[in-house]
Amino acid sequence: MVALRWLIQTVIALGTNAYLLFPWGSVIYQGPLKAICHPGLNCYSCPGALLSCPVGAVQNFAASLRYYTPGTIPHLGAMVVGYLGFIGTLVGRLPCGWLCPFGFIQDLLNKAPLPKFNLWAPLKWVKYVVLVAMVILMPFFLLDQYGLGQPWFCKLLCPAGTLLGALPLLALKPALWTTVGFYFWNKFTILVLIIVLAMFISRPFCRILCPLGAFYGLFSRITLVQLEFIEGNCVECRACVRVCPTGVSPYQQRDSRECIMCLKCMDACQFQALNFGLRRPLPAPKESARHT
Amino acid sequence: MPDRGKLSIPQMPKTAIWLVIIFTVLFILGINTGDLEYLMNLGNTICLSCIGVG
Numbered sequence: 599m600v601a602l603r604w605l606i607q608t609v610i611a612l613g614t615n616a617y618l619l620f621p622w623g624s625v626i627y628q629g630p631l632k633a634i635c636h637p638g639l640n641c642y643s644c645p646g647a648l649l650s651c652p653v654g655a656v657q658n659f660a661a662s663l664r665y666y667t668p669g670t671i672p673h674l675g676a677m678v679v680g681y682l683g684f685i686g687t688l689v690g691r692l693p694c695g696w697l698c699p700f701g702f703i704q705d706l707l708n709k710a711p712l713p714k715f716n717l718w719a720p721l722k723w724v725k726y727v728v729l730v731a732m733v734i735l736m737p738f739f740l741l742d743q744y745g746l747g748q749p750w751f752c753k754l755l756c757p758a759g760t761l762l763g764a765l766p767l768l769a770l771k772p773a774l775w776t777t778v779g780f781y782f783w784n785k786f787t788i789l790v791l792i793i794v795l796a797m798f799i800s801r802p803f804c805r806i807l808c809p810l811g812a813f814y815g816l817f818s819r820i821t822l823v824q825l826e827f828i829e830g831n832c833v834e835c836r837a838c839v840r841v842c843p844t845g846v847s848p849y850q851q852r853d854s855r856e857c858i859m860c861l862k863c864m865d866a867c868q869f870q871a872l873n874f875g876l877r878r879p880l881p882a883p884k885e886s887a888r889h890t
Numbered sequence: 891m892p893d894r895g896k897l898s899i900p901q902m903p904k905t906a907i908w909l910v911i912i913f914t915v916l917f918i919l920g921i922n923t924g925d926l927e928y929l930m931n932l933g934n935t936i937c938l939s940c941i942g943v944g
Contacts, residue, residue, distance in 0.1 A: 625936070626934075626936055628933075628934040630930065632929070632930050632932075632933030632934055633926045633927075633929050633930040633933070635929070641937070641940050642932075642933045642937060642940075643936050643937040643940045643941065649933075650929055650932065650933040654932075654937060654940070655929055655932065658932050659925075659928070662928075671923045671924060672923070673923065673924065673925055673928050674920070674923070674925075675920065675925065676916045676917070676919045676920035676923065676925060677916070677917050677919075677920025677921055677925035677926065677929070678920065678925065678929070679913075679916055679920070680913045680914065680915070680916030680917030680918070680919070680920055681913075681917055683909065683912075683913035683916065684910060684913040684914060684917060687906050687909040687910050687913060688906075688910065748939055749937070749939045752937060752939040752940045753939040753940075753942070756940065759937070759939075759940035759941075760940075760942070763937060763940040763941060764940060764941040764942055767936065767941055768941065774941060774943070777938075777941075777943045778941065778942050778943055779942070779943075781939075781942035781943065782941065782942025782943070783942070784942070785942050786942070817906075817909075820903075820905045820906045820909065821906065822903065822906045822907075822910075877903055877906070
């Protein structure tokens with residue numbers, strides 16, 4: 599399973615960033631595939647990107663609502679919300695574990711032979727603030743100096759945009775260096791911090807800051823697929839806890855919002871106490887149990 | 891008095907199915923209101939915010 603996940607992560611990361619004509623033609627891909635969003639976080643300004651970024655799209659739709667002209671059809675971003683909600687309802691945070699290129703980069707960084715540390719658990723709530731404030735509210739309400747709504751998450755925070763979009767574009771078009779300022783250096787600092795953190799802590803961006811992971815996580819208790827815990831088989835050896843990249847205890851926290859369904863825990867369990875499949879309704883309590 | 895356990899827990903997959911239907915409708919609604927073209931235009935221009943211009 600581990601090898602399969604590495605293979606899928608590699609194929610998806612390379613396959614969705616497979617535009618190779620950027621040194622000769624347009625510096626970014628401009629074809630019809632850009633109408634489709636990536637299920638993970640992948641900057642659409644990456645020279646190789648074939649798909650759009652869902653977080654960038656939601657912010658731009660939110661920012662555009664301010665300029666709605668009466669009599670025209672408003673762009674509510676229903677397509678992107680429907681797309682992400684559909685994925686979230688079916689598989690929850692599985693795209694974080696299997697499909698997200700920036701998650702894959704963090705997985706690779708965490709392979710560095712350095713001491714590993716646990717994340718301070720309350721930090722996991724920050725990503726919900728990022729989702730509501732920076733992705734939904736700020737693009738609509740907060741205007742820049744020109745009176746325009748902005749994708750503030752992309753502008754202020756997104757390290758995937760800096761790594762996959764800004765740095766390659768600045769390398770390809772050195773003239774852009776004259777236009778960058780505070781926002782670039784702020785994001786560059788965040789990127790460096792995330793890279794360093796990822797070597798010591800597993801998936802720090804996904805666990806602390808990612809608004810897409812926060813959104814998918816909202817569906818964790820109702821997804822059509824689930825990581826099923828078979829209580830009778832568990833001996834509480836904690837092998838699953840030791841391998842979990844997001845610090846979940848699969849045998850204590852069922853349907854955790856932090857679970858990215860990487861299935862490392864299932865591989866680690868020697869007693870078949872974890873199983874991945876379609877969600878089954880829990881059996882109704884027995885008559886005798888209900889009357890006691 | 892209704893039994894909460896019996897009524898709510900087995901309905902969870904139903905919630906997921908309803909959400910799948912709602913999100914599919916939203917997706918189709920978005921396509922019909924021009925979100926596809928909007929998104930394509932968006933993706934075809936370099937995102938200056940992503941670079942950190944300003």
